[in-house]
Amino acid sequence: MDSSIPASGFPIEPVIARLGATPAIQRVPNPRLTLFIRRAFLEPELCASLIDRIDTNRRPSTISDYNGDAVFRTSETCDLSAADPDVMEVERRIAALTGIDPAHGEPLQGQRYEVGQEFKAHTDYFEPHGVDFEKFCSVAGQRTWTVMVYLNDVEAGGATRFKTIDKIVRPETGKLLAWSNLRPDGTPNPATLHHAMKVRAGLKYVITKWFRERPWG
Ligand SMILES: O=C(O)CCC(=O)C(=O)O
């Protein structure tokens, strides 16, 4: 572990410096949001193996702070086993990339979208004044960083749109996205708003890893 990186990923500057110095990573140039993209972070074989896990173990996705829209998030979710060697390999690589302590991470999840499924515009941080804040954040605190990896090339649709900064990221096998949900001053950043747009043809698979202010377990 790199001792210069805060275990939680906050303050964000040391993580930004580390990611910024990583070969093959690009930072999306925008003053309002810290967003990095790394293509081909995971090789196709590992992605395929994770897709198998997600296919066999999925359940309907859920949301916090229910907003009355029953079709806000229509995808399926898979809780990936921390004892699975492929999952352990992904965890190890995310830790090596970011320097953030795995103890501050929620268990790795997979998400699967069929044609017509989406996750409408949302933020990954929990609304500090939302009804569910206590329930989701009393132990581990707020979400600091989001790391997600697309596991396949989607035939049509399924891009991730960061509305506020007008940036659209297209799914591609093994492509990683990492962003800070917090601003440098620690407040949640509304410019992280993102929409997993409807898949138009084929299937879409991603994995998501969320880091917290305090240890998870
Ligand atoms: O599938 C995507 O493109 C984004 C997924 C996402 O935003 C989430 O699971 O929180």
Ligand SMILES: [Fe+2]
């Ligand atoms: Fe999200």
